[in-house]
């Protein structure tokens with residue numbers, strides 16, 4: 001996430017967490033040494049001829065029509081890399097974001113959200129994959145997060161990536177007094193986790209090109 005993405009990421013936050021208070025001050029978060037944020041952006045048409053833009057039998061007609069693919073942009077160590085594509089031009093459309101705080105050896109996922117219109121297209125999963133990968137590169141041993149007990153869609157995504165329910169924070173959410181599940185992974189660097197992570201990443205890449 002760059003400074004220029006902040007208005008769009010704030011817009012996404014307001015769209016997907018309308019009852020959240022207070023809203024995240026992303027400008028400040030970009031200065032926070034503990035925080036790491038990634039955005040998924042819609043590929044500007046015509047920049048590349050990726051296979052992703054081609055129709056794929058594994059996708060629904062609507063997904064093929066949308067022809068969506070995105071890049072996850074990363075900033076760390078002063079250099080910029082992109083795991084899925086080249087750096088994009090200004091004015092790109094941000095469709096999702098993820099953030100985590102790295103505290104000692106724990107990556108605490110603070111937010112993940114995809115614009116409503118772009119959900120169920122593999123973007124949330126892509127963001128989770130990239131954030132877990134970055135967290136590992138930065139030395140995280142485990143990843144953890146809180147999720148509303150009623151947010152079964154997000155829980156399914158986390159469970160897919162090995163997050164387990166390890167506790168409950170009662171009345172954690174101030175808007176409706178809802179409880180939060182605390183979910184944590186097994187050690188990210190364990191051989192078993194790595195093998196499963198690779199399998200999932202490959203399967204995501206196959207499914208979404």
Ligand SMILES: CC(C)(COP(=O)(O)OP(=O)(O)OC[C@H]1O[C@@H](n2cnc3c(N)ncnc32)[C@H](O)[C@@H]1OP(=O)(O)O)[C@@H](O)C(=O)NCCC(=O)NCCS
Nearest residue numbers: 016112113114119120121122123124125147153154156157
């Ligand atoms: C949760 C969220 C980030 C998922 O992103 P997404 O792009 O829609 O999800 P994906 O298409 O990448 O789905 C990946 C996996 O997540 C799970 N999943 C995601 N949404 C789901 C839903 N509504 N119901 C059931 N499973 C769901 C599935 O396991 C799915 O894998 P599959 O496609 O093989 O079944 C997105 O729905 C969102 O922004 N929600 C609102 C904000 C939010 O609740 N954030 C989490 C706060 S803790």
